[in-house]
Amino acid sequence: MTRDDIYSLPMNRVGEFQFDDQVVQVFPDMIARSVPGYASILSMIEQLAGRFVRPGTTVWDLGCSLGAATRLIRRQAPADCVIHAVDNSSAMIERLRTLLQESSEVGCPVELHEADLRSVEIRNASFVVLNLTLQFLHPDQRSQLIQTIADGMEPGGALLLSEKICFADPQQQDLLTNLHHDFKRAHGYSDLEISQKRSAIENLLIPETLETHVQRIRDAGFRTVAPWFQCFNFASILAVK
Numbered sequence: 001m002t003r004d005d006i007y008s009l010p011m012n013r014v015g016e017f018q019f020d021d022q023v024v025q026v027f028p029d030m031i032a033r034s035v036p037g038y039a040s041i042l043s044m045i046e047q048l049a050g051r052f053v054r055p056g057t058t059v060w061d062l063g064c065s066l067g068a069a070t071r072l073i074r075r076q077a078p079a080d081c082v083i084h085a086v087d088n089s090s091a092m093i094e095r096l097r098t099l100l101q102e103s104s105e106v107g108c109p110v111e112l113h114e115a116d117l118r119s120v121e122i123r124n125a126s127f128v129v130l131n132l133t134l135q136f137l138h139p140d141q142r143s144q145l146i147q148t149i150a151d152g153m154e155p156g157g158a159l160l161l162s163e164k165i166c167f168a169d170p171q172q173q174d175l176l177t178n179l180h181h182d183f184k185r186a187h188g189y190s191d192l193e194i195s196q197k198r199s200a201i202e203n204l205l206i207p208e209t210l211e212t213h214v215q216r217i218r219d220a221g222f223r224t225v226a227p228w229f230q231c232f233n234f235a236s237i238l239a240v241k
């Protein structure tokens with residue numbers, strides 16, 4: 001795994017973060033050292049796939065990056081399912097295509113889509129994953145996407161939403177932000193790297209509160225909405241239609 005040192009040297013001007021070739025090279029290391037609980041969430045996605053993916057249905061991994069969730073879900077999916085892995089970064093999709101071709105893993109078909117997740121037509125879905133992706137969509141566009149997912153899902157199907165979250169209470173916000181930065185430091189990021197990455201991503205990744213996410217999912221018609229995981233300022237919600 002190539003180590004992420006993209007922000008290790010001082011930059012005159014920190015440009016906006018992009019999911020380009022440079023990021024693709026280091027992505028597994030970057031996400032593991034930046035998102036507390038990432039490995040635990042992935043492992044639970046596999047467990048949830050075992051429960052919710054139904055024969056003859058579709059599965060959607062929206063903002064799939066290098067397909068970490070897709071590859072785990074595939075282990076659990078019946079052979080007559082189709083997993084749709086969607087990402088609008090061509091660098092991510094091309095690398096995922098290569099990883100799948102080189103892999104000896106077998107399972108149901110995986111269709112790769114280099115596309116904006118707002119443009120996909122979801123039908124006959126039993127399991128939809130938005131693992132750390134909704135946060136990159138403008139907040140005004142989030143309800144429409146969640147409604148599209150709800151409408152395209154079979155009764156009993158599940159949505160897994162993981163996000164970086166924020167807090168209404170300023171003291172809680174400060175504390176959990178500091179704990180997240182401690183996590184990054186403990187995993188080898190310097191203060192310079194933390195601060196330059198923050199500048200690169202702050203206008204792109206817009207966190208909302210857990211309550212806002214839960215309400216939006218309820219409003220879309222999911223009958224059970226269960227926050228099931230939180231580590232500092234990252235949380236994951238399971239919603240069943």
Ligand code: GEK
Binds near residue numbers: 019116
């Ligand atoms: C994982 N789920 O490893 N349409 C499609 N893709 C998008 C859009 C969009 N509008 N906006 C962002 N992306 C993965 C991790 S990473 C999380 C997800 C992170 C894509 C973007 O190209 C990137 O690959 C992914 O969403 C977010 O389980 O880097 O913090």
